[in-house]
Amino acid sequence: MSKDHKAVINNSWIVSQRGNRNELDPRRPYAYLVEKERNASGKIEETAIIFLTNKECSFTCLMCDLWKNTTEVSVPEGSIPTQIEWALSKMPRAKHLKLYNSGSFFDERAIPEKDYAKIASLVEHFETVIVEAHPRLIGEKCLRFRNMLKPELEVAIGLETVHPEVLQKLNKQMTPEDFKKGVNFLSVNNIRSRAFILLRPPFMSESEGVYWAKRSLDFAFQSGIECCIVIPVRPGNGAMDSLMKNGNFSLPNILSLEEVLEYGISLGQGRVFADVWDLKLFSTCGSCFDERVKRLTQMNLQQKMMPQVNCNCDFHNASITESA
Ligand code: SF4
Numbered sequence: 673m674s675k676d677h678k679a680v681i682n683n684s685w686i687v688s689q690r691g692n693r694n695e696l697d698p699r700r701p702y703a704y705l706v707e708k709e710r711n712a713s714g715k716i717e718e719t720a721i722i723f724l725t726n727k728e729c730s731f732t733c734l735m736c737d738l739w740k741n742t743t744e745v746s747v748p749e750g751s752i753p754t755q756i757e758w759a760l761s762k763m764p765r766a767k768h769l770k771l772y773n774s775g776s777f778f779d780e781r782a783i784p785e786k787d788y789a790k791i792a793s794l795v796e797h798f799e800t801v802i803v804e805a806h807p808r809l810i811g812e813k814c815l816r817f818r819n820m821l822k823p824e825l826e827v828a829i830g831l832e833t834v835h836p837e838v839l840q841k842l843n844k845q846m847t848p849e850d851f852k853k854g855v856n857f858l859s860v861n862n863i864r865s866r867a868f869i870l871l872r873p874p875f876m877s878e879s880e881g882v883y884w885a886k887r888s889l890d891f892a893f894q895s896g897i898e899c900c901i902v903i904p905v906r907p908g909n910g911a912m913d914s915l916m917k918n919g920n921f922s923l924p925n926i927l928s929l930e931e932v933l934e935y936g937i938s939l940g941q942g943r944v945f946a947d948v949w950d951l952k953l954f955s956t957c958g959s960c961f962d963e964r965v966k967r968l969t970q971m972n973l974q975q976k977m978m979p980q981v982n983c984n985c986d987f988h989n990a991s992i993t994e995s996a
């Protein structure tokens with residue numbers, strides 16, 4: 673681990689580092705899009721994502737920037753179905769739908785349970801509906817929502833890292849055991865789950881970042897997860913920028929993302945995706961960047977190894993990885 677962070681990392685320190693949140697209309701999602709994703713049965717199909725405008729998450733994780741597009745108070749009853757209806761009217765047809773609310777779908781303060789039936793009727797033509805949840809908020813409410821749904825329910829859970837001290841410092845208020853318990857609850861109730869795994873959270877060198885992302889993939893699959901998404905950690909939420917300034921956080925390299933994705937796919941335990949959003953941030957070489965993004969995108973879709981990108985930067989980056 674890199675040098676210790678002297679300041680206490682808690683909710684108030686994390687919040688004190690923040691800038692302003694964006695102004696949002698609680699009747700509209702703050703974003704929506706359709707992308708291709710390989711589904712569990714191997715078909716590459718259109719997946720819609722609606723980024724719902726919702727109350728800020730009840731947790732305050734160190735690396736999270738989702739608060740920027742949230743409201744300070746709970747949104748009124750009926751607001752979430754209105755947002756979904758509006759977004760669906762604008763988007764091309766897709767087979768699968770992600771309803772991401774910048775927090776936990778099953779959080780009491782996020783989405784009123786009274787809205788579940790209306791949401792279920794709006795999404796009935798999809799094959800799958802994917803929502804996010806903190807492991808400690810997985811329980812009977814998931815089953816009540818699942819029982820109203822025609823599509824199959826899938827729950828996305830942030831494992832982040834299985835490094836015990838770093839996970840604690842992330843202020844996620846959970847342990848790997850909580851994660852396992854949540855996944856197990858879903859599995860015994862025949863609900864599929866996916867995990868978010870961080871590549872190089874703070875307090876790790878590049879090689880530690882790669883090592884712990886691989887161990888986190890192992891743990892997620894052993895826990896019964898069917899799909900993992902590897903997310904390179906970014907600054908931009910205030911707290912991460914402060915950690916970057918004092919040397920406790922550095923950007924992971926795109927080559928490390930390739931290495932972790934290769935490892936995950938080679939396990940053959942389930943789907944593994946690399947988050948390919950804004951990868952420019954993680955590249956130090958203009959010559960091979962496009963090729964690497966293409967490779968990662970193809971590996972995401974095909975779930976198999978693609979030919980390596982050969983570039984002079986390989987050697988340079990390999991030596992950074994070893995020495996970081
Ligand atoms: S639980 Fe998820 S959404 Fe909530 S603060 Fe943590 S990372 Fe962000």
Ligand SMILES: [Zn+2]
Binds near residue numbers: 957958959960961984
């Ligand atoms: Zn290069």
